[in-house]
Amino acid sequence: MLFRPAERLVAWRYLRPTREEGFISIVAGFALVGIALGVGTLIVVLAVMKGFHVELLGRVLGVNGHATVVAGPAGIDDYDDLVGRILKIDGVTGAMPYVEGQVLASANNASGGAVVRGVRPADMERRELFRDSVVAGSLEALERPDTVMIGSRMAARMGLRLGSRLTLVSPQGAATAFGPVPRVKGFEVAAIYEVGMYEYDNSFVYIPLADAQAYFQLGERVSAVEVMVRSPEQIGAWTARLRAELGQGQRLVDWQQLNSHFFAALQVERNVMFLILTLIIVVAAFNIITGITMLVRSKSRDIAILRTMGATQGAVMRIFFLSGASIGVLGTLLGLGLGLAFALNVDTIRLWLEALTGAELWSAEIRFLSQLPARVETGDVGRVVGMGLVLSFLATIYPAWRAARVDPVEALRYE
Incomplete structure (x- = not known):
């Protein structure tokens, strides 16, 4: 077993607030809340931006089609013959x-x-x-x-x-x-x-x-x-066959050519928001370092006593690692629950806030869509949760290592 029962017991006792260590408990609480807010906010933002991308793409392609055959102001004659040839291509689902x-x-x-x-x-x-x-x-x-x-x-x-x-x-x-x-x-x-x-x-x-x-x-x-076509995301697989059916003066324009800059901008915005909101989790992880470091300083005598009773450096390190990791795990799980609850009901919450404040939080004229969309992707949630846990574990390693390096003789010299 990675953590022995005695190590889990000591780690839990160190996490409980005491009168002498109230400030340390406040720092640990801020770290937990910070990680929860960072994870939750990141899940909500990624869900909304993914939903916005999917809904917008679906409506744009649903109205305008996946590719368009044009021929300038003169227009296209014999269009029924052209439609018949296009519909014979494997993977083409419609032509209008x-x-x-x-x-x-x-x-x-x-x-x-x-x-x-x-x-x-x-x-x-x-x-x-x-x-x-x-x-x-x-x-x-x-x-x-x-x-x-x-x-x-x-x-x-x-x-x-x-x-x-x-x-x-x-x-x-x-x-x-x-x-x-x-x-x-x-x-x-x-x-x-x-x-x-x-x-x-x-x-x-x-x-x-x-x-x-x-x-x-x-x-x-x-x-x-x-x-x-059957798979608009892979429209390039059909462009060559479609162009082979075009007549004189006709050309093919697909949706990626028409909207490439717009959807590329959405993807860049999504990546930037992910990076910015990750900083919230990083700051919370620094709070874990601060809290556990202060805990190690205040528990120097306890560490020395544990060492004199036979606890190894590894045992001491595991105790304080478990203390810090518990903050990160609890914060990440709390953020996961809050983020999913908010993301799955984001438009309902938006309507409630608009009714409460009287302000328009989502303008269809500016945002293109009439509703605030959200789409929770398992991969996005897994990335956020994994990042929260990894940062929490990494933030705990250094103070736990410092605790294991405490010299019992020096710690008890003036006791």
């Missing part, structure tokens, strides 16, 4: 042609810029994100001409509901003797969706593909074709 354009959307004396996408309702039904995000109406309603599906935030901002009229104004109008005239057309709101990402819920408008082709004067062409 669409028309896209910038417009001014207005209703009820409210207006704002919007992105219009013309799509086929059958293609939208195959996209899980849209199939599960319709909160009013249905995707089948887009099969009727002159209908539109808008986001929940746009509907709230403009006071729209099912059956309301939304006017779209495009600068790509007809040319006249007085210059180009903007194209204005009204649409009936047939469905309202909410994907949980502010940018899309507030500014993306979906209309039938045929209406979009006529509205943007593209004839039988489309602006682009979105491609969905």
Whole structure:
């Protein structure tokens, strides 16, 4: 057995506060609280940042696809043939042609810029994100001409509901003797969706593909074709085969090219936060060194008596190592419990704090997502707990070694 019962008994007695050693107990308490706060905070931050990354990536890819075939302002003709060739590639799960354009959307004396996408309702039904995000109406309603599906935030901002009229104004109008005239057309709101990402819920408008082709004067062409693959994280494995199916003037752009800087910045931020919050645990570990060193100084006579009774240097070292390690282990376990409890209920706690303080702690306009996400990863939790334990053990080694080096003769000389 690594620690004998007598060593555990002495180590536990040294951890209990006494009147003469109250300050040492305070230092040990601060060390325990510091490690608990450091471990708990690190677990929560890593869970929130992982959740933010996963949710944001899922929504971005769910709306925009994993790769996109584009061909400039002229658009893509014979797109059904292109879609058929792409779908024959092993690992491709979907391909959706669409028309896209910038417009001014207005209703009820409210207006704002919007992105219009013309799509086929059958293609939208195959996209899980849209199939599960319709909160009013249905995707089948887009099969009727002159209908539109808008986001929940746009509907709230403009006071729209099912059956309301939304006017779209495009600068790509007809040319006249007085210059180009903007194209204005009204649409009936047939469905309202909410994907949980502010940018899309507030500014993306979906209309039938045929209406979009006529509205943007593209004839039988489309602006682009979105491609969905089985494993978007490995999109590079499909790019070569996809490019082989492209026609003249067409090019492929994958999601990593479009969003690489953004998601790379998220990863850098996550690594920096991990490093910064690790310093909290390091400071707490220094408190363990201070507390155990002071304990060794105050227990010099006890150490000398133990040595004269036959205790070896190894036994003394194990006693004080166990004392310091117990602080680190208890602090790490306490931080683990607090961190998991907070991370698994972080959005509920956020809503409670907002109701209590009246302040907005999570702005969807700034943070992109409507909810505060959190995703607890076993690997992240294991790294944090392991780091807390290792730092606690390392912080205990030196004062325990100093305790084992105490000379009994010198310690009892003036007793």
